[in-house]
Amino acid sequence: MSVPVSEPAMRQGAPRWPGVIEAYRSHLPVSAQTPVVTLLEGNTPLIPAPALSRKVHPRARVFLKYEGMNPTGSFKDRGMTLAISKAAEAKSVAVLCASTGNTSASASAYAARAGMRCIVLIPSGNIALGKLSQALIHQAAVVPVNGNFDECLNLVKEIAQKFPITVVNSINPYRIEGQKTCAFEICDVLGDAPDLHVTPVGNAGNITAQWKGYREYQAAKRVSRVPVMLGFQAKGAAPIVLGKIVAKPKTIATAIRIGNPASWKGALAAVKESDGAISAVTDKEILQAYMLLAKEEGVFVEPASAASVAGLLKLSAERYFDRQPWKSRDAITIVCILTGHGLKDPERALASVRVPKPVAPTMPALIKRLKLC
Numbered sequence: 110m111s112v113p114v115s116e117p118a119m120r121q122g123a124p125r126w127p128g129v130i131e132a133y134r135s136h137l138p139v140s141a142q143t144p145v146v147t148l149l150e151g152n153t154p155l156i157p158a159p160a161l162s163r164k165v166h167p168r169a170r171v172f173l174k175y176e177g178m179n180p181t182g183s184f185k186d187r188g189m190t191l192a193i194s195k196a197a198e199a200k201s202v203a204v205l206c207a208s209t210g211n212t213s214a215s216a217s218a219y220a221a222r223a224g225m226r227c228i229v230l231i232p233s234g235n236i237a238l239g240k241l242s243q244a245l246i247h248q249a250a251v252v253p254v255n256g257n258f259d260e261c262l263n264l265v266k267e268i269a270q271k272f273p274i275t276v277v278n279s280i281n282p283y284r285i286e287g288q289k290t291c292a293f294e295i296c297d298v299l300g301d302a303p304d305l306h307v308t309p310v311g312n313a314g315n316i317t318a319q320w321k322g323y324r325e326y327q328a329a330k331r332v333s334r335v336p337v338m339l340g341f342q343a344k345g346a347a348p349i350v351l352g353k354i355v356a357k358p359k360t361i362a363t364a365i366r367i368g369n370p371a372s373w374k375g376a377l378a379a380v381k382e383s384d385g386a387i388s389a390v391t392d393k394e395i396l397q398a399y400m401l402l403a404k405e406e407g408v409f410v411e412p413a414s415a416a417s418v419a420g421l422l423k424l425s426a427e428r429y430f431d432r433q434p435w436k437s438r439d440a441i442t443i444v445c446i447l448t449g450h451g452l453k454d455p456e457r458a459l460a461s462v463r464v465p466k467p468v469a470p471t472m473p474a475l476i477k478r479l480k481l482c
C-alpha cells in the first residue's frame with residue numbers, strides 16, 4: 110500500500126522560502142503558464158565578516174554573500190531555475206551547456222528534476238572533482254573535450270544551431286534574469302544597496318546579472334542608490350583587463366579559466382555605469398584569500414570565489430579607501446560574492462594544507478601528536 114506524500118506540517122507562521130522564481134515573480138519573465146522547476150534556491154546567507162572588515166579598513170563593514178549555500182553549491186542555481194523552467198514551458202526535451210563545472214552541476218540537477226536530457230561539454234582535466242561528480246550522478250551526458258572552456262562554448266553554439274536543444278549557458282537570457290535575484294536579496298537584507306559590490310568574473314554573466322538586478326531595484330524604488338561594481342579576473346585569464354582575448358587562459362581557479370567571456374560587453378557596461386572596474390588578482394592572492402576565509406571567517410569557498418576577497422584586500426593595500434568618495438564616508442558597506450562552495454574542489458583544499466599521518470590507537474601516541482604535555 111502506498112502512503113500519500115504530503116507537505117510536512119509547518120509551524121504556524123513559520124516563513125517558508127519558495128525559491129527565487131516565486132520570491133521575485135513580479136521581477137521575472139514568468140507567467141501562470143510557466144512550470145516552475147525549483148530546488149528552492151536563493152535566500153543564501155549574507156554573513157558579516159569581522160576579521161576581513163578589520164583588515165580592509167577601520168570604516169569597512171564587509172559582508173559575504175555565500176552563494177555556495179545554493180542547492181548545487183553555486184550561484185548558478187538562481188539562473189538555472191529560470192532557464193530550465195522556461196525550457197519546460199517551451200516543451201524542450203534536452204538542454205546543453207559548456208562549463209568549467211558549476212553550470213554543468215546545476216544544469217544536470219535541474220534537468221533531472223524536469224525530466225529533461227542534459228548534455229555538458231567540459232574542458233578535460235580542468236574541472237574540479239565535486240562538480241564532475243555532480244554532473245555524472247545526475248545522469249547528464251558528460252563530454253570531456255580536449256580543449257578549453259571557450260572552445261567548448263563555441264561547439265555548444267554550433268550544436269544549438271543544428272539541433273533543437275536549448276542552451277543553458279548565460280548566453281540564454283533567462284540565466285541572467287534569474288541571477289539578478291542575488292542583488293535583490295542583498296538589498297532586501299541590508300535595506301538598501303551596498304556601497305561596493307565585489308565579484309569574481311569568468312564568463313561575465315554574473316556581474317552583468319547583478320548589475321541588472323541593482324538597476325531594476327533602483328527603478329522600482331526599492332533602493333535609493335546602486336553600488337560601485339568591482340569585478341576580479343584571475344591574472345592568467347584576464348581578457349577584460351587586457352582588452353583582448355586570451356587564447357590559452359591559465360589559473361588554479363578553474364571555474365574562471367576563461368579567455369573570451371560571452372558577456373564581455375555586459376561586464377564593461379556594469380563597471381562603466383557604476384564607476385567601478387574590472388581588475389586582476391594573481392593565483393597567489395586568490396589562494397591567500399581562500400585560506401583567510403577558511404581560517405578566520407569559517408567560510409569554505411572554492412578558489413574562484415576567493416577572487417572577490419583577494420581583490421578587495423588588494424584595493425585596501427593600494428589605499429583605495431583613503432580616496433574619494435570613500436574618504437569622507439563614516440561607514441563603507443561592502444558585499445563580496447562567494448560564488449561556490451569549497452567542497453566543490455576538495456583536491457585544492459587538501460593541496461593547501463598539511464594532511465596529517467595516522468597515529469597508533471594509544472593515548473601516549475595521541476598525547477604526543479597533540480603536544481598535550
Ligand code: F0G
Pocket residue numbers: 183207208209210211212213279309310311312313314315316364365411413414448449
Ligand atoms: N565563480 C564560480 C565558482 C564559477 O563557477 C564561475 C563561472 C564564476 C565565478 C564566474 O561567473 O562566468 O558569470 O563571470 N562558472 C561558469 C561555469 C563559467 O561553467 O560553471 P561568470
